[in-house]
Amino acid sequence: GAVVSQHPSRVICKSGTSVKIECRSLDFQATTMFWYRQFPKQSLMLMATSNEGSKATYEQGVEKDKFLINHASLTLSTLTVTSAHPEDSSFYICSANPPGRANTEAFFGQGTRLTVV
Amino acid sequence: GENVEQHPSTLSVQEGDSAVIKCTYSDSASNYFPWYKQELGKRPQLIIDIRSNVGEKKDQRIAVTLNKTAKHFSLHITETQPEDSAVYFCAASDDTGNQFYFGTGTSLTVIP
Numbered sequence: 083g084a085v086v087s088q089h090p091s092r093v094i095c096k097s098g099t100s101v102k103i104e105c106r107s108l109d110f111q112a113t114t115m116f117w118y119r120q121f122p123k124q125s126l127m128l129m130a131t132s133n134e135g136s137k138a139t140y141e142q143g144v145e146k147d148k149f150l151i152n153h154a155s156l157t158l159s160t161l162t163v164t165s166a167h168p169e170d171s172s173f174y175i176c177s178a179n180p181p182g183r184a185n186t187e188a189f190f191g192q193g194t195r196l197t198v199v
Numbered sequence: 200g201e202n203v204e205q206h207p208s209t210l211s212v213q214e215g216d217s218a219v220i221k222c223t224y225s226d227s228a229s230n231y232f233p234w235y236k237q238e239l240g241k242r243p244q245l246i247i248d249i250r251s252n253v254g255e256k257k258d259q260r261i262a263v264t265l266n267k268t269a270k271h272f273s274l275h276i277t278e279t280q281p282e283d284s285a286v287y288f289c290a291a292s293d294d295t296g297n298q299f300y301f302g303t304g305t306s307l308t309v310i311p
Contacts, residue, residue, distance in 0.1 A: 116298065125205075125288060125304040126243070175242060177299075187233050188290075188299050190242040 088191025105176035111156035205302025222289035
């Protein structure tokens, strides 16, 4: 199956700093990647759709200036949490699908546990 | 847009018993319904999926049923084992793209 790799798996940062999370498709090119946020024992909440070469599409209620998404290449999307605060602490996870395989299983990264202290 | 609802939110069963998780969806255009199992701090893993041209699919102890008319689908786990304990998510998508709409999740605990 397709492989999506996410880094880092865990990060602890101080309040007010920024954190960058990377999502890579290792064996396929992904024009679209998805970023989710997940609170403990809750579902995956779609934050934004990352589009290669263009602006990300954010879901309602998600601050685009807070959660910066860059999809500069066909294999890499980054999510930067700017000026992080404790309430940003969460599990962030990305997903992507190989081209031509729409409507098949989503391939997820390993997820990133962000703790803001 | 699509709205996927999932019940129950928590479920405890004795080892060896069956577990059933139900989901409903709102968009009749949805035609692909995967189920994911997620262990704490790990990525969701696909355990079974079904397409709208099929009413039922089974893989060993796991089965999924789909009722297109009623717009609901269910996950059935038989002979549950402690290692089945996890959070399970249903999802729906259509042919327009890769976006999935996830249910709210069910935390399953199998009691030894």
